[in-house]
Amino acid sequence: MNPSISDARGVAASQRRSLFFVGMSALLIALVFVGFARTLFLRSSFGTLDPALGTPQMPWHLYLHGGLLTTWFVLLLVQTTLVASHRTDLHRGLGVLGGVVAVLVVVVGVWTVIASIPRNVLAGIDETGRRINLFGNLATLIVFILCIGRALVLRRQPDSTGV
Numbered sequence: 740m741n742p743s744i745s746d747a748r749g750v751a752a753s754q755r756r757s758l759f760f761v762g763m764s765a766l767l768i769a770l771v772f773v774g775f776a777r778t779l780f781l782r783s784s785f786g787t788l789d790p791a792l793g794t795p796q797m798p799w800h801l802y803l804h805g806g807l808l809t810t811w812f813v814l815l816l817v818q819t820t821l822v823a824s825h826r827t828d829l830h831r832g833l834g835v836l837g838g839v840v841a842v843l844v845v846v847v848g849v850w851t852v853i854a855s856i857p858r859n860v861l862a863g864i865d866e867t868g869r870r871i872n873l874f875g876n877l878a879t880l881i882v883f884i885l886c887i888g889r890a891l892v893l894r895r896q897p898d899s900t901g902v
Contacts, residue, residue, distance in 0.1 A: 767812055
């Protein structure tokens with residue numbers, strides 16, 4: 740096969756892969772927005788700020804938690820877009836911010852999980868439901884920590900997909 744054809748196919752495959760990651764990152768942000776529109780992003784539009792409607796004010800740490808995780812997903816989109824546009828210099832520099840946000844996600848995540856226990860009791864969730872909630876959320880945080888750890892181990896590899 741002609742080397743130039745092989746090179747062109749490699750470039751096309753790389754571009755498709757980059758578009759896939761950018762597209763998936765954008766889809767994740769859309770899912771986060773839709774999933775949390777009623778309780779976070781568009782809370783006032785749904786009347787969920789009025790205790791008279793049966794929904795209490797949301798504790799400020801949940802706004803912090805939501806803001807941090809939204810930042811995490813926006814950062815994911817920015818990072819994949821930077822790599823797709825061959826701006827790996829900016830991608831690497833922004834990676835430090837990603838590390839800081841990751842640590843904050845874990846710390847605030849643990850706080851949020853623990854703070855959810857009395858709220859779940861008040862909401863009438865039985866003990867089994869509370870345990871599922873607690874251990875499920877803690878397991879999710881452990882998986883997040885493992886993924887971040889893997890990313891840190893692979894950060895010096897220029898084109899690592901982790902596979």
